[in-house]
Amino acid sequence: MASGRRQYPFHLIEPKWQSQWEQQETFRAWNPGEVVPVSHPFAERHPKAVPEQLPKFYILDMFPYPSGAGLHVGHPEGYTATDILSRYRRALGYNVLHPIGWDAFGLPAEQYAIKTGQHPRKTTEQNIATFKRQIKSLGFSYDWSREVDTTDPKYFRWTQWIFLQIYNSWFNPQTNKAEPIAALPYPPELEGRAGVPDAGLEQQRRAYRDSKRLAYVAEAPVWWCEQLGTVLANEEVVDGMSEVGGFPVVRKPMRQWMLRITAYAERLLQDLETIQWSNSLKEMQRNWIGRSEGAEVDFRVADSTAVIRVFTTRPDTLFGATYMVLAPEHKLVDALTTPAQRHAIEAYKSEVAKKSDLERTELAKEKTGVFTGGYAINPVNGERIPVWIADYVLISYGTGAIMAVPGHDTRDFEFATKFNLPIVQVVEPPAGMDWHGYVDDGVSVNSTGADISISGLSTPDAKRKISGWLEAKQLGKRTVNYKLRDWLFSRQRYWGEPFPILWKTGPDAQAYHEALPESALPLLPPRLDDYKPTPDGQPPLARAKDWVALPDGSRRETNTMPQWAGSCWYYLRYLDARNDGAFCSPEAERYWMGSRGRQSALTRPKEESAPTDVGGYKPQGVDLYVGGTEHAVLHLLYARFWHKVMFDLGHVSTAEPFFRLVNQGLIQGEDGQKMSKSRGNVINPDDILVEYGADAFRLYEMFMGPLEMAKPWNTKGVEGVYRFLGRVWRLFVDEQSETEFEQNMTTDPQRGVELLEGIRLAAGIKDIQPTAAQLKALHGCIKKVTEDLDGLRFNTAISALMVFINEAMTWEAKPISALRDFLILLQPFAPHVSEELWSKLHATRDTQHPPALAYVAWPSYDPALLVEDILEIPVQVNGKLRDVIKVPANAPQSELEAAALASEKVKPFLEGKTIRKVIVLPKRLVNIVAA
């Protein structure tokens, strides 16, 4: 800033009110059954009500990972938006839940520990302290009594508990939900029979149970990152590099914990219809789940009993399948390979195995593959078709094998062209289009066999007919495939939740796992001196030999949970954050997540504030969740999955956790680029606060533009809103007393905050009736701010506040009532200065203590006051503006028309023309059509 004197003493005002709010616990949210102290402003606002009778509003921020770098200006963007809405809802009379916490497990603290030997707990605590100081300095109205920290044993005790709920469940496809594993029915062969040794049966049953659990162990090829010393989930690998740090990763088979999220694929997809998220976000989740409908078809291997099963979305093109392709890793490859091809196949396989996925995609421009020498029989026409292997077929999707229809599939077409494989037409495209490589719907042709014909049918009809035929002949069946994979849930790290799992050895010398009892929770990680993985690739926890080995010979699981675990359910812990007996009480869960509070008569009927039903579903769960797009698929999908399991098991009462979700846009650097250390364009909120104060900072973050848009930071812009706050201040306070205050400040800087008492209200502020013009300005502002807050349009709401102040600055006499209402409107945006001025207004009266501004009822506006008597009506000729005429608001159409035609400015444009038509919209405009 260009130095200059402070616009107003925010440096005293802001800490003053922040400590007042802290001492008073002003923003505590009240749970059902809690007794609100009579002196609390909530009780003063709602003297007769108990919390559960009030409509609730749960407004949630994505909690931050407390990094060492501290807050950057992107964090407070969403936090400011939610804080404004929280304060607005409180003013409307809602019981508002607005919590914050720390997603504090994670890699940076652990890597720092590896380097320095400092326990991650310590780094984490320091970082949390920094974040907390920064967040508190912004004056957010969080309920700090509900603060959570995912690394706190009192918290992760319940993360582990939820893991056990998942572990102890299986997904029943009949009921389409999770059920207790104890109630899992066994197949007939595992029913107890006479003559079968009990021990053997019990082991088989255990293996069967373990294979059905929602949390299971699998030897899976996983992404191993040498530098990070851990495996990564598919989602954490970007372009063959680790998302964190950008280190190379390799495929490696390892024993891992997996969560069966795929069982929920359909519900995760379907239930998107019941929630109010942005289109793009829902689309990203849909793409990630990747549902595709089609059929599985069995191709008999020629001269063999073996069968190759393929998945296709286009069973209608079966007659066009001229060859098949297996993924190189497919289990039938060896059996199909002829001696002549053996060498080429082996060479290709080992070449593919060496390639990382990055290389595989990079080289994807050119298709590669090798003929196995084997043949399969096309079930529709009995033709012998060659079977190839190629890396464009992925082992992990569908069945790992395809029928190739080069006529109507881009990839198959490329491949067939390169290797001179036959290409035949089986779909007729619309007239004028080339059928070669035509992949969209058309009409089937050349699709007649001995038993079945679909020639002449449209693609959808053809699909239906051939699928029915395949099912009848038991050659295949309709199937749905998903891209979504099960969730790789274990990490080889220290700084994460240990699994509450023991490994034991059975009578057959096979290892098996067993859950710890709930009473053993929380299971704390051991103390370590060295946080690195062991030299033989064991996780760091394996270094704690005493911790791992139990006296009875069982051994603890040494993997830990991924960072996502803690963030999968934190919004539930907020509901009842200090409960030691449960993750959350059922009463708290039903009140805050349910929709019953909404029906209260205290809810004003409003169009946008009560979110409209989505597809007939009532709003439920978190009312508004605000955060960045970077969590569009991972966190938001995992959390929905856990929530659904908890819902199935009866622990929560809603099917979805987050009813409405809004992504705030990225704040870019002043150069319009993404903020980053390397570009040197990072803005530190602390610097801005010192210079302009928290209120100006908050205001600017919201004034920049629409919440969801990306927008560049401009410190000059902060000065604009800062000047606005200065004008607000000068509107209220007496100039003389402020000059004295400034002088006292210089001579006696120690006295600080009590000097504020010496600042008097401006003389023009009087307890008088506002004029009609003043009321119009005020009520116009109330209307605009109210509507804009309902629509999350913070930038235009602020501009309405500016318009009001610009007008009020010209008032000779300033009615107290109008200024009071203005402060109520300003409070959500700039709470500190609003509270200060509010208390000054009330100091003029003899009330003992003014009502806390944060709980004062939101004003309503009177539309009658906004009506104009004389309107300025634009007059157009052929759609072009020619004049603006003043007419009485109630002027009838005929009068408007006459006035418009009489306009001197309009006449020249009508000369020599005939008037064809005059469009008159009363109160709006007149358009004269002439030719």
Add this chain to the structure above:
RNA sequence: GCCGGUGUGGCGAAAUGGCAGACGCACAGGACUUAAAAUCCUGGGCCCGUAAUAAGGCGUGUGGGUUCAAGUCCCACCACCGGCACCA
């Protein structure tokens, strides 16, 4: 390649199909001041004009269309941002 989003002054942005550019930044001129800072007032899309006005013309990424009227609706395209990407 596919999906989603965004294109409006020098800049951030506003605008139920009805006066494009509210509000703010930057800029220019003025008042106050010995001077500056701060503050207050005034101006402002571009072009053409004029001593200064006025009047006029052109303007919301490009090209078409619908309409009395289009930033807004429809079609085609271009650019940028985000996501996915050999998913059969």
